[in-house]
Amino acid sequence: MSEIPGVVVTGVSGRMGQMLVREIAASDALRLVGAVERAGHDWAGRDVGAAMGGADLGVKVEDDPLGAFARAQAVIDFTAPEATLHFAELAAQARAVHVIGTTGFTDDQIAALEPASRHSVQVRAGNMSLGVNLLKALTRQVAAALGPDWDIEVVEAHHNRKVDAPSGTALMLGEAAAEGRGVSLADVADRGRDGMTGARRRGDIGFAAIRGGDIVGEHDVIFAGPGERIVLRHAASDRALFARGALRAALWGQDKAPGQYDMTDVLGL
Numbered sequence: 579m580s581e582i583p584g585v586v587v588t589g590v591s592g593r594m595g596q597m598l599v600r601e602i603a604a605s606d607a608l609r610l611v612g613a614v615e616r617a618g619h620d621w622a623g624r625d626v627g628a629a630m631g632g633a634d635l636g637v638k639v640e641d642d643p644l645g646a647f648a649r650a651q652a653v654i655d656f657t658a659p660e661a662t663l664h665f666a667e668l669a670a671q672a673r674a675v676h677v678i679g680t681t682g683f684t685d686d687q688i689a690a691l692e693p694a695s696r697h698s699v700q701v702r703a704g705n706m707s708l709g710v711n712l713l714k715a716l717t718r719q720v721a722a723a724l725g726p727d728w729d730i731e732v733v734e735a736h737h738n739r740k741v742d743a744p745s746g747t748a749l750m751l752g753e754a755a756a757e758g759r760g761v762s763l764a765d766v767a768d769r770g771r772d773g774m775t776g777a778r779r780r781g782d783i784g785f786a787a788i789r790g791g792d793i794v795g796e797h798d799v800i801f802a803g804p805g806e807r808i809v810l811r812h813a814a815s816d817r818a819l820f821a822r823g824a825l826r827a828a829l830w831g832q833d834k835a836p837g838q839y840d841m842t843d844v845l846g847l
């Protein structure tokens with residue numbers, strides 16, 4: 579039997595699903611053993627490489643996630659919250675590492691992921707890139723150093739197909755800022771302004787979202803103080819960096835105890 583961990587990609591026809599297949603096919607450290615789509619999807623039954631418009635990869639797209647997960651050591655999942663909740667239970671049954679890139683969860687959905695992590699390693703992050711995870715650490719540090727006279731705003735921009743706002747990354751950065759300030763984000767988040775909003779509340783962390791064209795993902799954390807401003811910025815220009823982070827997480831998780839982890843753990847930040 580191969581020592582190279584086998585990976586299943588869910589939501590394989592999606593933007594990230596296809597990017598993950600390309601990165602796994604190019605990797606010596608992981609091998610693709612399954613490609614999952616919804617029941618009735620056009621791609622079901624076809625070779626995933628051919629369905630993506632390239633050469634056959636010897637893996638057929640299937641609509642039975644548990645059957646696929648049972649053959650795998652890791653599941654990489656960039657889909658939608660309700661799908662990820664279901665896949666978390668199946669990954670736990672299969673004892674496969676579950677790498678979760680999906681964003682847009684409610685607090686209740688995040689809490690509902692926890693029981694599965696008693697039986698499997700879950701690595702979840704709103705952004706799998708090294709750069710954003712470093713930005714998260716910097717955001718916490720800057721927020722801790724500056725007093726409440728500095729207003730914190732997180733501004734994100736994404737492509738016009740994105741369905742959730744604020745982005746998972748923006749929320750991750752907001753959490754880091756709140757941690758740095760020693761407050762709970764839930765108490766200070768201002769997630770939408772329109773009309774006669776009144777003046778900005780001191781201590782709030784504001785969010786704004788731009789959607790347009792093919793923007794891969796851009797995040798600014800703005801610290802606006804009296805007479806000066808600090809802007810921490812990350813711009814992604816290639817989805818491959820998210821996929822590579824996910825592959826790294828799938829490998830990292832192989833010898834870890836069941837539980838919930840994030841990219842800070844994977845990257846040792």
Ligand SMILES: NC(=O)C1=CN([C@@H]2O[C@H](COP(=O)(O)OP(=O)(O)OC[C@H]3O[C@@H](n4cnc5c(N)ncnc54)[C@H](OP(=O)(O)O)[C@@H]3O)[C@@H](O)[C@H]2O)C=CC1
Nearest residue numbers: 589592593594656657658661679680681703704705706820
């Ligand atoms: N953490 C990170 O670093 C990153 C996270 N993301 C996140 O990953 C997710 C996917 O992004 P992206 O690839 O651009 O989106 P796409 O819409 O291109 O792909 C989503 C895929 O998931 C499938 N899917 C959606 N809902 C379900 C469901 N209920 N059951 C089964 N399959 C489902 C879709 O199938 P169908 O077409 O049939 O609906 C599709 O194949 C988003 O939440 C996004 O924010 C994206 C990039 C980086």
Ligand SMILES: O=C(O)C1=N[C@H](C(=O)O)C[C@H](O)C1
Nearest residue numbers: 681704705740745746747795
């Ligand atoms: O949907 C996307 O595209 C992205 N989603 C993630 C998010 O919500 O932050 C990560 C990245 O910015 C791209």
